[in-house]
Amino acid sequence: MERRHYKNVRLSQFARHLMAEWRRLKLPTSNDSIVVAVSGGADSTALLLGIEELSAKGKLSLHVRVAHLDHGLRAASRKDAKFVKTLGQELGFEVTVGRADVKERAQKTGDNLEQAARRERYQFLERTARRKGARYVLTGHTMDDQAETVLLRLMRGSSSLGLGAMEALRPIHKGSDIQLARLLLDVRRSETEDYCRRRKTAVLTDEMNEDQRFARVRVRTQLLPLMHSFNNRIVEALSRTAGLLREDSDELIERATDLLLSAIIPPDKSQTELTPLDVNILAKASSPVRRRALRLWISENQGHTRRLEMAHLKAVERLLLGNSGGRVVELPDGAKVRRRQGRLEFEAEND
Amino acid sequence: MERRHYKNVRLSQFARHLMAEWRRLKLPTSNDSIVVAVSGGADSTALLLGIEELSAKGKLSLHVRVAHLDHGLRAASRKDAKFVKTLGQELGFEVTVGRADVKERAQKTGDNLEQAARRERYQFLERTARRKGARYVLTGHTMDDQAETVLLRLMRGSSSLGLGAMEALRPIHKGSDIQLARLLLDVRRSETEDYCRRRKTAVLTDEMNEDQRFARVRVRTQLLPLMHSFNNRIVEALSRTAGLLREDSDELIERATDLLLSAIIPPDKSQTELTPLDVNILAKASSPVRRRALRLWISENQGHTRRLEMAHLKAVERLLLGNSGGRVVELPDGAKVRRRQGRLEFEAEND
Numbered sequence A, B: 001m002e003r004r005h006y007k008n009v010r011l012s013q014f015a016r017h018l019m020a021e022w023r024r025l026k027l028p029t030s031n032d033s034i035v036v037a038v039s040g041g042a043d044s045t046a047l048l049l050g051i052e053e054l055s056a057k058g059k060l061s062l063h064v065r066v067a068h069l070d071h072g073l074r075a076a077s078r079k080d081a082k083f084v085k086t087l088g089q090e091l092g093f094e095v096t097v098g099r100a101d102v103k104e105r106a107q108k109t110g111d112n113l114e115q116a117a118r119r120e121r122y123q124f125l126e127r128t129a130r131r132k133g134a135r136y137v138l139t140g141h142t143m144d145d146q147a148e149t150v151l152l153r154l155m156r157g158s159s160s161l162g163l164g165a166m167e168a169l170r171p172i173h174k175g176s177d178i179q180l181a182r183l184l185l186d187v188r189r190s191e192t193e194d195y196c197r198r199r200k201t202a203v204l205t206d207e208m209n210e211d212q213r214f215a216r217v218r219v220r221t222q223l224l225p226l227m228h229s230f231n232n233r234i235v236e237a238l239s240r241t242a243g244l245l246r247e248d249s250d251e252l253i254e255r256a257t258d259l260l261l262s263a264i265i266p267p268d269k270s271q272t273e274l275t276p277l278d279v280n281i282l283a284k285a286s287s288p289v290r291r292r293a294l295r296l297w298i299s300e301n302q303g304h305t306r307r308l309e310m311a312h313l314k315a316v317e318r319l320l321l322g323n324s325g326g327r328v329v330e331l332p333d334g335a336k337v338r339r340r341q342g343r344l345e346f347e348a349e350n351d
Helices: A002-006 A013-024 A044-056 A079-089 A103-108 A114-132 A145-154 A189-197 A214-230 A236-265 A279-284 A286-301 A310-322 B002-007 B013-023 B042-056 B077-092 B104-108 B112-134 B143-156 B191-199 B217-230 B232-261 B278-284 B287-302 B310-321
Strands: A030-037 A061-070 A095-098 A134-141 A169-170 A181-182 A328-332 A334-338 A342-346 B030-037 B061-070 B092-098 B136-139 B167-170 B179-183 B329-331 B336-340 B343-347
Touching: A013 A044, A013 A189, A030 A044, A030 A114, A044 A061, A044 A079, A044 A134, A044 A189, A061 A079, A061 A114, A079 A095, A095 A114, A095 A181, A103 A114, A114 A134, A145 A189, A145 A214, A145 A236, A189 B002, A214 A236, A214 B217, A236 A279, A236 A286, A236 B143, A236 B232, A236 B287, A279 A286, A279 A342, A286 A310, A286 A342, A286 B179, A286 B232, A310 A328, A310 A334, A310 A342, A334 B002, B013 B042, B013 B167, B013 B191, B030 B042, B030 B112, B042 B061, B042 B077, B042 B191, B061 B077, B061 B112, B077 B092, B077 B191, B092 B112, B104 B112, B112 B136, B143 B191, B143 B232, B217 B232, B232 B278, B232 B287, B278 B287, B278 B310, B278 B343, B287 B310, B310 B329, B310 B336
Parallel strands: A030 A061, A030 A134, A061 A095, A134 A181, B030 B061, B030 B136, B061 B092, B136 B179
Antiparallel strands: A169 A181, A328 A334, A334 A342, B167 B179, B329 B336, B336 B343
């Protein structure tokens, strides 16, 4: 005990915590490259400072690339990018700054600005990691982000799938070999702020963080403070619940994958249709597993599940549980699910 | 369509909705007895008025017994009991009023007043049903109660088991042959109030419903109104999510029951210990299923799971996943779980 304490005496608590999480997630500690996403706010700045501290103390020996996307949404965004560039360079890291036209993207895809910004950012981060040969992109999401996300999803009426916690480690997008690593999910936002202060490092404050038009800002500044009056460890409680729901959801998705594999009918080579499913096998499954299997199947066939809601899955369930054949459910993006002769068939939009 | 509309023309929308739910839950419609729990507030009064309307229109032909428990917690409680008695009798129903000393019970059991009142009430309702030969006890819980309950549990950090919705039909207590039926879970509280007004029936307003010392009252008067500013169908959204979480939870409990049955080691007749479990079988299961199986096992052995928290279940998991044998986890009520020679053993408090 004494000895270990002595050994760590010069590491801050924040850096020790970061290192413990680093080991738990089995991230590389030497001879490798990582990308750190830095907005310049307290969370990502603390992450970067923590990595710098661990590097200075010989705990990490990595090639660190700071990545910052200028979303071009605010007048100050160029100045912010410059701030991050200076910060990264002063800490001895290389910095990549990207620029995106989020407004244009949003107009093209019909996403809202927040969604479009998010997509652009993750694509930029993945691109940067690929170019630099990094297998990990690190972000500064904290337990507070976790709690806010849970509440936003809860208020939209999400199922447990949507309510489940952000994972500490996952592919940056489906099927990618580049992992998104969130090492601060057990850290409170106040701890990142404290650490930046103790490191005497200024951080950017995003004026959007004060803009009450954003639901997330109102969750942070109104809803969570009210909930705090019920439970003064509300952020921890929400985060814990989200973690349990994520485990439940993962388990049910695993069962759903098994169900899907058992329900797939080997395709008839003479037909061009996509993989059909056996109605009888699906009918015997429980709803929570069946709906997740249907969602996976639609995702496989359609390439995405945007705009797909529980109401659509329930409609497909009614289709396969009913007795009459030859009926059809229309999905939001023009594709159809048809029941025909004991089979559930997927028809793409352009069929 | 025309015909059906004509047939129902004299039934209020509230009564039609109630009847639809009655059929969905397959409750008896004639030649049977039911108990209706009536506090005198808008929800349970509307339920009783709805039953009266359905009876008057020939949709129901049942022996209806109104049951009201005077908890003795407030000065006005005797007057309230009298009010319910008069209401029930004026509608042509028999009324049973019970009295309980909730304060004494709370002191004895260490429960808080709300919990103690709840326990006394359900015991009284079950006793009344048994005496009167009724298999169903109906309560006036609404969608608003559902949403409040979800939020209260969420703020305590419940797992999905705790977050799941109240069920419309379940045994009034574990193993009982008397069912608790909640037919208004899809009805908003405002609808019960409207119906009472249209029926020109006065209802009791519980001053406890205004007392901001109660968490439920603050959820109703502060938290839900704030959440309403994010989603003006927040009660519906919370209720829908709770329903999905309940289905997920039921599915996982079913899997857990299977796991538990497969892990039970047939007891050695020479020993007095309770049914032990096979560590190797449990070790192979996933956490969400295993923890629920352990909870079921502890509940079976101990007779309850009060004060049992996720932390205890995680400790038992570590016990069975670790390599060293002969270790022990202490449960909150003095019982112990011990790992010995590849078996998980339950030791009751007095062992």
